[in-house]
Every structure is written in structure tokens, then in C-alpha cells.
Amino acid sequence: MMNMQGFADQIAIGAVTTLQTAAASLVLGIGLGLCGAAAKRASSRATRSVAGAYTTIVRGVPELLIILILYFAGTAALSALFGRYLEVDAFAAGVFALTIVFGAYATEVFRAAIQAVPAGQIEAARALGLSRISIWRLVILPQMWRYALPGLGNLWLTLLKDTALISVVGLDDLMRKASVAAGVTHDPLTFYSAAALVYLLFTSISLVALAALERRSYRGIRTA
Amino acid sequence: MNLSLILDVLPLLADSMVLTAKLTIASIILGAFIALPLSLMRASLTAFLSFPVLAYTFVFRGTPLLIQLFLVYYGASQMDWIRSSAAWFILREPFWCALIAFSLNHAAYTTEILRGGIRAVPFGDVEAAKALGMSYALRTRRVVLPAAIRLALPAYANEVVLMLKASSLASTITLMELTGTARKIVAQTFSPYEVFISAAVIYLGITLVISYAFAHLERHLAKHQQRNAQTGMFWFAEMIATLRPRLRGSVSR
Numbered sequence: 392m393m394n395m396q397g398f399a400d401q402i403a404i405g406a407v408t409t410l411q412t413a414a415a416s417l418v419l420g421i422g423l424g425l426c427g428a429a430a431k432r433a434s435s436r437a438t439r440s441v442a443g444a445y446t447t448i449v450r451g452v453p454e455l456l457i458i459l460i461l462y463f464a465g466t467a468a469l470s471a472l473f474g475r476y477l478e479v480d481a482f483a484a485g486v487f488a489l490t491i492v493f494g495a496y497a498t499e500v501f502r503a504a505i506q507a508v509p510a511g512q513i514e515a516a517r518a519l520g521l522s523r524i525s526i527w528r529l530v531i532l533p534q535m536w537r538y539a540l541p542g543l544g545n546l547w548l549t550l551l552k553d554t555a556l557i558s559v560v561g562l563d564d565l566m567r568k569a570s571v572a573a574g575v576t577h578d579p580l581t582f583y584s585a586a587a588l589v590y591l592l593f594t595s596i597s598l599v600a601l602a603a604l605e606r607r608s609y610r611g612i613r614t615a
Numbered sequence: 616m617n618l619s620l621i622l623d624v625l626p627l628l629a630d631s632m633v634l635t636a637k638l639t640i641a642s643i644i645l646g647a648f649i650a651l652p653l654s655l656m657r658a659s660l661t662a663f664l665s666f667p668v669l670a671y672t673f674v675f676r677g678t679p680l681l682i683q684l685f686l687v688y689y690g691a692s693q694m695d696w697i698r699s700s701a702a703w704f705i706l707r708e709p710f711w712c713a714l715i716a717f718s719l720n721h722a723a724y725t726t727e728i729l730r731g732g733i734r735a736v737p738f739g740d741v742e743a744a745k746a747l748g749m750s751y752a753l754r755t756r757r758v759v760l761p762a763a764i765r766l767a768l769p770a771y772a773n774e775v776v777l778m779l780k781a782s783s784l785a786s787t788i789t790l791m792e793l794t795g796t797a798r799k800i801v802a803q804t805f806s807p808y809e810v811f812i813s814a815a816v817i818y819l820g821i822t823l824v825i826s827y828a829f830a831h832l833e834r835h836l837a838k839h840q841q842r843n844a845q846t847g848m849f850w851f852a853e854m855i856a857t858l859r860p861r862l863r864g865s866v867s868r
Binding site for chain 2: 447448450451452453454455456457459460463464466467548552553554555556558559566569570573577578579580583584586587590591594595
């Protein structure tokens with residue numbers, strides 16, 4: 392067993408923060424991704440190109456740089472707004488940045504998933520006089536999840552690992568707790584390995600849960 | 616926005632791009648060399664061969680790259696036997712630590728992508744190669760890998776873009792590549808918008824170039840499959856025309 396030199400509880404607190412950041416970003420990012428996918432299907436050309444620019448830019452720039460931009464720019468904006476130096480809360484900045492990143496990738500996943508819903512069904516719903524919102528709620532969303540799930544699962548695993556980047560701007564997550572402990576004890580090998588094991592545990596649990604969710608999403612569907 | 620600052624900063628950022636390019640290209644090449652044999656092992660039906668590779672890809676894909684980087688950079692210096700060995704000449708340099716972490720991480724993802732390609736090669740092709748008496752090495756070289764690489768190319772293109780973006784993590788271990796330089800300039804000037812957005816635009820430009828290059832390569836490699844409808848029909852009609860007399864002959868006889 393690894394000698395944690397009394398830092399085990401700190402690591403555990405960090406692990407909880409990591410999970411909270413990832414979960415908050417997941418929920419907000421799914422919302423953003425749905426909006427993005429809806430925007431990509433919009434009839435207005437301007438809306439479509441805004442959504443296109445969003446996904447192209449965010450997916451083409453390193454996550455670390457996006458986090459730095461939003462963190463520093465957020466701090467600068469807040470300071471300008473209140474006229475004195477204000478620092479953005481690292482948790483809020485982290486969740487915000489990860490939501491932006493997750494939302495861009497989720498937009499593409501949802502767009503592809505919506506395309507997999509047979510167009511005839513959406514046409515039929517329109518012919519039946521369903522409102523646009525009802526079509527989303529009753530026809531598109533319930534069927535789209537099944538197609539989106541594998542892609543969304545991969546994004547969740549990426550998100551979980553990307554939370555480590557927030558430690559660079561000072562969020563007290565698993566990664567940062569590990570580096571603090573490594574710095575104090577001069578034993579980076581132990582603490583980074585411990586953090587890696589915790590991440591590995593989270594991703595393993597996620598993989599099992601995702602497989603179960605995917606099986607569940609196919610109940611009632613005939614498969615070969 | 617301070618335009619003159621952007622103009623001042625751009626040459627500095629362009630200089631630091633050289634290091635980003637070096638790190639990315641070297642990691643991709645090293646990663647490919649590691650991934651090629653590993654993906655063949657991973658696709659093997661013998662658990663003895665595939666399981667160790669599965670363990671490797673599981674660990675490297677299941678943990679953040681930042682941790683892997685810190686483990687190599689900070690962790691390796693902790694072990695006395697490494698510090699006293701010849702490997703220390705490599706492991707004390709942040710560049711080499713980044714290169715090792717990046718290429719191992721990139722190789723893990725590439726292994727799984729290439730293995731997906733290998734598994735997707737039609738079994739009939741492999742069977743045909745076996746029937747022709749091709750050895751394992753020959754059919755892997757001539758039949759399996761060319762088809763697998765073509766099938767894996769779209770996913771691999773994504774992975775190359777991810778590698779470019781991942782190279783920004785090198786800034787956390789004191790390397791002055793594009794992100795590192797941008798961070799240093801921001802610390803000196805405190806103009807986060809101008810500097811970070813300039814860096815972001817440069818990354819975006821390289822990403823788009825990579826994506827276009829791979830899209831072009833994909834089209835080029837799929838040339839033999841692009842049979843446009845017209846020539847396809849023509850070929851079919853021609854075949855019918857040449858076959859018809861023979862078919863008729865066989866019926867009358």
C-alpha cells in the first residue's frame with residue numbers, strides 16, 4: 392500500500408471536487424450541446440453559421456488555452472466591471488470553460504444523432520400538426536439518445552480527464568491536491584500515481600455504467 | 616483590443632510555434648512506431664499477446680495526460696537508480712519528458728484506432744491471402760495494413776489534431792512552446808485577450824490545415840473506390856454486351 396503521509400483525506404476531497412466539476416459541466420454541456428445542435432438545424436443561415444463557428448473554433452484550440460482565456464478574460468472583465476481587482480472563482484471558471492468545450496463536441500454528437508432519426512418520422516409529426524417543441528419532445532429527443540449515447544460516453548471520459556487542466560488555474564481538484572502533496576512531501580511518484588489510480592477508478596466505473604446504459608437504451612429494439 | 620501589441624507579439628508566438636511543431640511531429644512519429652506493432656498484438660486472438668497491450672491502452676487512455684506528464688517529469692527524478700543511470704541525461708530535460716509522455720499517450724489512442732481498422736478489414740480478404748499461401752508477415756504488409764490504415768484514417772486525423780492540442784500541456788513543465796510563450800507574455804503585459812486569442816488563432820489555423828490535408832489524403836487513398844455512376848453503368852453495359860453472344864450460344868446449344 393502506498394504511504395500517503397496523512398494526505399489521503401486531502402486527495403479524497405480533491406476527488407470529490409473533480410467529480411462535482413465534471414458532473415456540473417456534463418449537465419450544462421449537454422444543455423449547450425442540444426442548443427448547438429438545434430442551431431445547426433435552424434432555418435436561419437446566421438444561426439447556423441454562428442453554431443458552425445462555435446464548434447470549429449472550440450474544437451480547434453487546445454482546452455488548456457480555452458481555460459486560460461476564459462479564466463484571465465473573466466478576471467479582467469469582472470475587474471473592469473467592478474472597478475477593482477477581482478478574481479474569478481476557480482470552480483465557476485472551470486465549469487464554465489469545460490461546459491464550453493464539452494458543448495462544442497456534444498453539438499456534433501447530437502447533430503449526428505438527430506440525423507439518425509428517420510426524416511420520415513419528423514415529416515409525419517409535422518403533417519400531424521405537432522408544434523416544433525412537441526416534435527423535439529416527442530419524436531426527436533426520445534429516439535436521439537440511443538444514437539448519441541456512445542459518443543456522449545466518450546465525451547464524458549474526456550471531460551473527466553480534462554478537469555485535471557483546471558488545476559492549472561488553481562481549482563483544488565484531485566490533480567492539484569496531488570501536486571500540493573507532492574510538493575510538500577517531495578514524493579511526486581506516490582501522489583501522482585495515487586491520483587492516476589483514482590482517475591482510473593472513475594473511468595472504469597464510467598465504462599461499466601455506460602455499457603449498462605447502452606444496453607438499456609436498446610431495450611425494445613430488435614437487434615440482429 | 617490593442618492591435619500594435621498583437622503585431623509585436625506575433626513574431627514571438629511564431630518563433631515558439633517551432634517548438635510546438637517539433638513536439639507534435641516527433642510525438643506523432645514515435646507514437647506511430649509504437650502503435651504499429653502494438654495494434655497488431657492488440658488485434659491478435661491470443662490473449663497472451665493482446666492482454667498486455669489492452670492493459671497499456673487502458674491505463675494511458677484512462678488517466679489525464681497531465682498526470683502522465685508529471686509522473687515522467689517529477690516522478691522519474693525521484694528514483695535514485697534513474698538519476699545515476701544513463702537515462703538521466705534524457706529524463707532531466709523537460710523536452711524529452713514531454714516527448715516520452717506525449718508519444719506514449721498518443722500511441723495508446725493510435726493503437727486502439729488502428730486495431731479498429733485491422734478488425735474492420737473484410738475477413739474474405741484475409742482468407743483469400745491465406746488461400747494464396749501468403750505468410751502472416753506478407754499478408755499483414757500487403758493486405759491487412761493497407762486496408763486497415765485506410766479505414767482508420769478519419770479517426771487518426773482527429774487523433775493528430777488532439778496531439779497538436781495536447782502539446783500545449785508542455786507549458787506546465789516549463790517548455791516555452793506556443794502556449795507557454797503566450798502565458799509568459801501575458802504575465803509580462805497582462806493583456807490576456809490579445810495574446811491568448813492570437814495564440815488560439817494560430818492553433819486554429821494549424822488545426823484547419825491538418826484537417827484539410829487528411830481530408831485530401833483520404834480522398835486520394837479512396838480513389839479506386841470512387842466509381843462514378845456513369846462509368847459504373849457503362850462498365851456494366853459493356854460487360855453485358857460482351858457476354859450476350861456467349862450466353863445466347865450456350866442457350867441454343
